[in-house]
Every structure is written in C-alpha cells, then in structure tokens.
Amino acid sequence: VTDDVAALVAAAANGSRVALARLLSAIEAGGDPQRAVARLTYRTTPAYAIGVTGAPGAGKSTLTDQLLGVALSRADVDDVSQVAVLCVDPSSPLSGGAILGDRIRMQGHATDERVFIRSMATRGHLGGLSMAVPDALMALSAAGFPLVVIETVGVGQMEVEIASAADTTVVVTNPGWGDSTQAAKAGLLEVADLFVINKADRPGVRETRRDLEQMLDLGAPRPWRPRIVETVATVGDGVDGLWQVVEEHRVYLNESGELARRRRTRATAELSRALALAAASRATDVTGAAGFEQLVDAVLGGTTDPYSAATSLLASS
C-alpha cells in the first residue's frame, strides 16, 4: 500500500488530477489508507487555506467562484498558479468526488485546468471530517497547490471546528439580522477573520453591518479586528476588495507571528485527535485479543470488575 501511495503522491505532485483524487478518496476512507497518505504528505509546507463558511443559501459557492477568478487573475503578483476548493458538508453522509450542485455553482471554473474542486464527506468513519479536512489540506499542499479554499455548508459546532483548519476564515452573511445572530450563537464570531455581507444590493446592509460591529465591540479586543466587506457575488461586485482584505490578513498573520501560533494550535489539536483515534483503535484490537474472554468470565464470576479488567488488558497488550 505504501508504495502505491508514494507513487500517487509523486504523480499528484507532477500534476495528475486522477492521482490527487485517489489520494483524497483514501483520506475519506479513513483508517490505514488515510494514515498511509498522511505519512507522506505531512512533509510538505501547508498551503495557505481560506475557510469560507456561513448559512446555506448565503452565496458561498458563488463567492468562492468569484474569489478564484480574482486570485488566478493575480497569479503573477500573489503566486497563485492554481487553486483547490474543498467543499465540506458535515451534515451530509453522501460522499465525494463531485457534488453536482457545487460544480454548477462554480461553473465559472469547472473547466479551468488551474482549478481543482472536490467535495468531501465522512462515510461515518471514526474521527470523521475533523481529521479528513486537515489531511486533505496536506494532500493538496503536497500536490503543489499554494492556495486552498475550504468551503463549509452550515453554521454549527462542526463548521467551527472545520474552520479552525483554515488560516483565514471568511464568514458569509446576508443583509438581515438573523444570520449574524446565528453566527454568534455558533461561535463563528470567535473564529471569523473577515465577515462578508453578500447580496449587498438588498436592503438591510447598514443594519447588518452595525449589528456585526456591535457584536465585535462586545467581544474581547483582538489584535486583528475582523473586517466587514460587502459583496454582490452574482455580478462580482466587491470581490476585488474582499481579496485585498484576505491578502492583508495574510500579511498580518505572517508579520505578527500569528500564522505560526495558529498552525501550532492546529497541529496540537490534530495530534490530540490522532491520539484519541489510536487509543480507540487499540481498545478495539484488545476486544478481539487473547485474554478478553477469560476476563469476561472473571467479571461474571465476581473476581474482578470491568474497569480493573480493562486496565489490565490494556497494560498487558
């Protein structure tokens, strides 16, 4: 398996989209295939990751599509020769490769060779998206993508966790009070580096901005105060400005040392999760191991209890 994975990583780094897709499928599959890919791809410097999140219907895919256009048009200046988009839907058990809706909404770049779009879902394996997303980010990094957009559907705890895999987190809202309140509830206010009020040609923009500013005023002061940008993604209005603020944030992250701090926090969380996974898989192994049935007998016979038996099983394995 490792030889195969090494060949796939090499091919992906050489530009093979088929090889890259197979690496991402291995990550989605979980278990040994996922670990085999990680062993090779974590050697790379991570790509710069922009998280785009917000309620369904806020216009995230259209905005992402427009953002790709701006990023690629400035390829010379910002060194963005190609861009990958990971579409993540934590609520959907459906998997992968292509969610038609996303491709349609990103039709501006569906046939662009410099753009790689991939939907990810869990297939219900242990650890799920909390490890699959960072692992996919590393696989895309190893494949030579300098920029990855992680687009997440929905606003909930899971989205906040996925957003934490990004360097710059963009929270998309719409004119109207509901969205921003929802964002605050879900903890997105804490992780947002940048708010977009999309569909800004509709009424209520001023109120939404005021609402967001007030919520930011109420929160703890931060060295980088999240910016609020207005866009009309369907016609591309404000997208240049959005890209500019994203770049400003990137410069801030680099110069302040915050990028290194964030990536350290990320690596710590990933190692903790990998530990939990390894421990759980160890417990499963022991369940099938010699000595287990005898200890069941001992519990039944009243000579031990499940906790003491578990401790001795783990110690002796």
Add this chain to the structure above:
Amino acid sequence: VTDDVAALVAAAANGSRVALARLLSAIEAGGDPQRAVARLTYRTTPAYAIGVTGAPGAGKSTLTDQLLGVALSRADVDDVSQVAVLCVDPSSPLSGGAILGDRIRMQGHATDERVFIRSMATRGHLGGLSMAVPDALMALSAAGFPLVVIETVGVGQMEVEIASAADTTVVVTNPGWGDSTQAAKAGLLEVADLFVINKADRPGVRETRRDLEQMLDLGAPRPWRPRIVETVATVGDGVDGLWQVVEEHRVYLNESGELARRRRTRATAELSRALALAAASRATDVTGAAGFEQLVDAVLGGTTDPYSAATSLLASS
C-alpha cells in the same frame, strides 16, 4: 477513597439508604469514584433486573408502582423483601437523587421502607449512562436488593442500550397504532420480552394487539415469544397477570440457560465499554505528558505526521 467506599458499601449492605445514595452519586460522578465503587460491588451476584420502557406518557411510573405492590405482597413466595427503582432519562442532563415527578407518580410507595427510588442522569461524563446503569445495578445488588426495576423514559437507541442491562424487558404501549410502530423503529421489538398495552380501558386495544402480533410474526422466530399483557395501571387492573408473566419469563431464563447467556453478553459489552473509556483516558493523559510538545514540533517541522506521532506516544507511555 477506597476505604471510604468500602465503608459505604458495608453500610449500604447493612441497610443504610444514605450510604447507598452516596454510592450512586459516586457512580453518576464518573471517573475514579465510579471505578472505586465498581471494584467492590461487582463481587456480588447481580439482582434480577426488570427494564420498563416506552414512550413518555405511556404510564410507566404508575405501572412500576403497581408492580412494586404486587412484588412486595408476594414477598414470601418470590423472596422479594425489598425493591429498588432506577428512573433513567437519557435525554435529560439533570441529575439525580430525586426527580419529583417520579416520586409523585410512585406515591404508593414513596414512604415504603422496602422501596428505594432513585433517578439517574449522566452529567455528561464519558461513557455516560451506558456504564452508570449497570454499575448502579451492581451497587443495588451489593446493598441486598434482590429485584431492581430500571425505568427508562423515551424510545430511542439509548433506551434500547439501557434496556439491555435488564434481564426481563417490558415495553409499555397504549391502545393505538403509533406506539407500537415507534417501538419497532427504535429496535424495542427486538429487546422486548413482554409488551404491556396499558390504558387498556381505552378503544383500540384489539388493533394494537393485532399490530404487535403481526410485527412479532414478521420477526425471526425466538424460543421465547414476547407476551402481550393488557393493564389499566391507574386502577391496578391486569397487574397481577403482568407479574405472573414476568415470573414465567424469569423461570424460562433460568431453565433455558438464557439468563447466563444474556449476562455474558452484558459483561462482554461492559468490558468493551470500559476498555474504550480506559483507552480514551490514556489518550488524554498522554496529551499532557512529556514528549507531546516535541512531537507537535515534529509535525509542524514536517518530520512526522499526527498518526505516526500518536502511535509512538502511546507506545512509549
């Protein structure tokens, strides 16, 4: 702590309800206190456990109350000198000691010295009710209760799991189709040894019975075909008959060897859960241990990946 727990177990075995209540609080608290109690109480032969489950409002508490009356009135014949009731609400984060509603509904025995009633909830600790209920059963066994009724609110996966801690599982339905369909969906059909159509003075009893019989016909044939008993718990109608079928099932369990098989399955499940808990707590310990930060650095530096780092941390700890 162990000395204190030993004193409490001894006092509980001597009839102290205060000591017993404190043991159950230790179990609810989880972690070390729960394990310390288990170490002493798993030496006992388990009490005979009747699970009573069904949708909210089906009349479980009233039925349990009546059942206690019948059981205690036959103390000489069936050797039931005292009975404990565990009220479990998996959906409620509220804890313990006394849920007023249960006590009120069981007012027939709220002041009866031979009856011990206790509500249990998780407090959100790892493992939760899946271990707390079997552990509480063993604590009540150690305190000398020959019979424990485990009453569960609601019909869902969690209820099925809790029901699996009982020797005889009674599923309470009401006249009308909805309940039995719900029971089938939740998997209660598979775990039920006995169906009660409570509130049998209302219309629809025949249809509900037919519905249940049909569902049982559709299922795999079982050596013990679940019985269907009609009751009107509020006035005590049919409760004697219910107790009789419970006793028949108990005799069947003993004579067929099914009781030993079920308790083995239970012990296996408990040991597996204890293993998962021990493994998870080991992972948490390692997160704070020496070497963890260096491995975070190694992941960041690209010399290892989270999975390999986790494996080496667990191996070296």
